[in-house]
Amino acid sequence: MRRAHTVQQVRAAEAVLMARLPEGTLMQRAAAGLAATCARLLPRVYGSRVLVLAGSGDNGGDALHAGALLARRGASVRAVLLAPERVHAAGLAALLAAGGRVTADQGEFGRADLVLDGIVGIGGRGGLRPEAQPYAALERRGPVVAVDVPSGVDPDTGEVPGVALRADVTVAFGTYKPGLLVDPGASYAGVVHLVDIGLTLPEPAVQAWQHADLAALLPAPSAESDKYRRGVVGIAAGSARYPGAAVLAVAGALRGGAGAVRYAGRAAEEVVRRFPETLVSEGGPAAAGRVQAWVVGPGSGEGAAQALAEALASPVPVLVDADGLTELARTGPAALAGRTAPTLLTPHTGEAARLLAGVSGQAPPAADDLAAARLATARRLAAAYRATVLLKGSTTVIAAPGGAVRVNPTGTPWLATAGSGDVLAGLAGSLLAAGLDPLDAATAAAYLHGLAGREASAGGVPVTATEVARALPGAWGAVRG
Incomplete structure (x- = not known):
């Protein structure tokens, strides 16, 4: 599991550790780890050209000390001081003593075999200052290595409010920062390497699960299981106009761990033709029979309002997607008042905008603005x-009402295809019916869905939602294996 902590959490942990260590020890640990990573990225250290972009404060100090260590190993190290009057004095002295030099030549950026971005650390906010902005547009010869966080990226949110310097590698000290795991910041971070500097940290603000975490979570039948003990998921989806949404949601649900799928809606004929193992009825959720969770909304069209009302009136977990979210936005949070069973909402940013408008009563915010602030958007909803x-x-991003946040590390842009969300909804609903709580069900579904998308699009080929659903068993097996 990747654990990410906020700047406030990191600063508090650093203060405790620094009170017990000789002055400068923590920076030396960080610089040593940074220099070791840089050495691995270079074909050879001796004779390599390294440029240090040093801002003010400790971030610049880390970069300068790392530059000094590389210079001692024979690298030709030059440093551009972006704030000469506030440069880290000890770091600069170490670099000069090791044979490094100060330069004002921007051309060094394009000639360097490696560039260390120590312009702005985790205490910075906003985009790059004018004196640093040109470096974001310059052509590069070697990799850019960011010190703790790419300069211009908000470490707590991943937001990029202005110009930022894109890194090929980011060396994070002590812990991941949320902004390294969430776009758009994650797209600026490149490959993230974690360097242990001895911090004792509290519970993380954000988690990113990995195979081992998910393997321990996925439901598996026992010798005493039958299809009802494993859970029954109800799917209220599809319409005369959009029968495919029902078929795709059922496809995801059948591969999600529940023992049976019960479909209720107008696409029953199409569903049972494609998946004869499905239990079908043409009414709404209220008359469909017993289930352990409902999925409502994908392609429901004009029947979404009634299906949503009936599902929410049931005493089981409900996943609301697509047209169900549009209906929910019309009434706002009042529609969920009094529910004792949990609810899982699965919006894209356009639907998130409508849901937030349902709270404020004002015009929906711009979807692009919500996409640029994903953590805040999920938490608000x-x-x-x-x-x-x-x-x-x-x-x-998966956010629980109690404050827990997880981000999904799997996936591919090829998943941006019609019906992909329907498969995800059915998969997550099935995991709910199998007994997972909403946070775990959403985490597992997003992870498996992302792996399936990668597998289906292997080689960089376009995929359909049907192909993603077919790849889910392989994704499940890869995690369990």
Whole structure:
């Protein structure tokens, strides 16, 4: 599991550690780890050209000390001081003593075999200052290595409010920062290497699960299981106009761990023709029979309002997607008032905008603005609707109403295809019916869905939602294996 902590959490942990260590020890640990990573990236250290972009404060100090270590190994190290009057004095002295030099030549950027970005650290906010902005547009010869966080990226949110310097590698000290795991910041971070500097940290603000975490979570039948003990998921989806949404949601649900899928809606004939193992009826959720969770909304069209009302009136977990979210936005959080069972919402940013408008009563915010602030958007929705929220996008963010946040590390842009969200909804609903709580069900579904998308699009080929659904068993097996 990747654990990410906020700047405030990191600063508090650093203060405790520095009080017990000789002055400068923590910076030396960070610089040593940074220099070791840089050495591995270079074909050879001796004779390599290294440029240090040094801002003010400790971030610049880390970069300068790392530059000094590389200079001692024979690298030709030059440093550009972006704030000469506030340069880290000890770091600069170490670099000069090791044979490094100060330069004002921007051309060094394009000639360097490696560039160390120590312009702005985790205490910075906003985009690059004017004196540093040209470096974001210059052509590069070797990799750019960011010190703790790419300069211009908000470490707590991943937001990029201005010009930022894109890194090929980011060396994070002590812990990941949330902004390294969430787009758009994650797209600026490149490959993230974690350097242990001895911090003792509290519970993380954000988690990113990995195979081992998910393997321990996925449901598996026992010798005493039958299809009902494993859970029955109800799918209220599809319409005369959009029968495919029902078929795709059922396809995802059948591969999600529940023992049976019960379909209720107008596409029953198409569903049972494609998946004869499905239990079908043409009414709404109220008359469909017993289930352990409902999925409502994908392609429901004009029947979404009634299906949503009936599902929410049931005493089981409900996942609301697509047209169900549009209906929910019309009533706002009041539609969920009094529910004792949990609710899982699965919007993309356009639907998130409508849901937030349902809270404020004002015009929906711009979807692009919400996409640029994914963590804040998911948290706002979870708090306002008192529901778990799976916010879909280039980084899928899952937020629980209690404050827990997870981000999904799997996926591919090829998943941006019609019907992909229907498969995800059915998969997550099946995991709910199998007994997972909404946060775990959403985390597992996003992870498996992302792996399936990667597998189906292997080689960089376009995929359909049907192909993603077919790849889910392989993704499940890869995690369990």
